[in-house]
Amino acid sequence: MFTFMISQSYQICLDTFLFCEELINFYGHKNNGLFLLIASFVWFYTGFPIDKVAMLDQETRNYVGCKLLELTIKELFVFRFMQTDPNWSNFLFDEPTRKFNLIDFGAARDFPKRFVDDYLRMVVACANKDRAGVLEMSRRLGFLTGEEPEVMLDAHVQAAFIVGVPFAKPGGHDFRANNITHSVSNLGATMLKHRLTPPPDEVYSLHRKLSGAFLACIKIGAVVPCREMLFKVYEQYNFSDDRPEVLSSTG
Template identity: 45%
Template sequence: MQTDPNWSNFLYEPRTGQLSLIDFGACQPYDPTFSDEYLRLVRACAEGPSQREAILQHSLNLGFLTGQENQTMLDAHVSAGLLVGEPFSAPQQPFNFGRQDISKRIASDVSTMLKHRLTPPREEIYTLHRRLNGCFQLAARVGATISAREILLDVYDRHEWHVEAEADAEAASAA
């Protein structure tokens, strides 16, 4: 995945409408079990407030949380996850990134989390969130309308899980 959301790292070909990444030196792989768990977290966030416990469990598994956090921290963490999951939550409706204000709405949750967190996230989280932020910024800047939920579900269904039983149990609970 691209680590640097710099606009000069992308090449747009107007004739074909293709957007290409041209900075492969900034790419970095992730441990497969980390990818599995993070994808489960994104899916839970996309499913909405009914998945609060799943969001917290996946967040604990990923090291966002220690299990000793106060209710204020837990509420802010889940709220932030649900906000980031918004583009992936609308069934059969493309998400308009040009009209979203997620960054503005998430600011108070981030402030609360910085004040109340007991541990910083794993290093991979920082690089991944930088990448995701870059994708959101790019989509917002070009006013993209994307069927993000459809893409998430396709990626989720085609993902090569490293612990199949957990993925099957998670999919069943999200359905």
């Protein structure tokens, strides 16, 4: 029932641009938040893979990029349930209807509310280049122990700011001029050498999906108002704890 309701949420909340398969059954382990969904295959799917959108006009590329990132943000911060496969060939884009056909809703997981609360604060801190906020949320989430040397903290914060670049400024972020993955990889050796604890389990699939959304936007050359999307969710978000806010949505 839980997973069926999530599948309904995809259809109800995103009905203007997303079509999902009909859910038949699911298998999962609530303790680790992993689910395998069994869905019917709809043979009348139409459209073409997302990477082919790069051959279309700029307005259509921007539209597709916006919807891919909107879906990713809503999966985490609204549904708290994510289709974790970062392969965007799971979607077909139907140009005449401007809808996406999700043809593989197989690997999915949910996220604890407390984790999502602090992860949203973390993303906003990255967007605002708030070093203190990034470090505080990183400790809460388990990225850092509090015992790391300064060189590790500097590399961690720099990587966070790079990932936050699409959300850093109002207006459309131009993914055509983006080099996020290369910039982060340059800091990898320092973080690998000085990291004292592995990242929390939840982030592995989450970061693959987020990086997949970024790479899809880069591939198709989209211009996306990322900051506006993020802060629309942030300003409406219902935090479940009474921790003091360390972040600001201004800037």
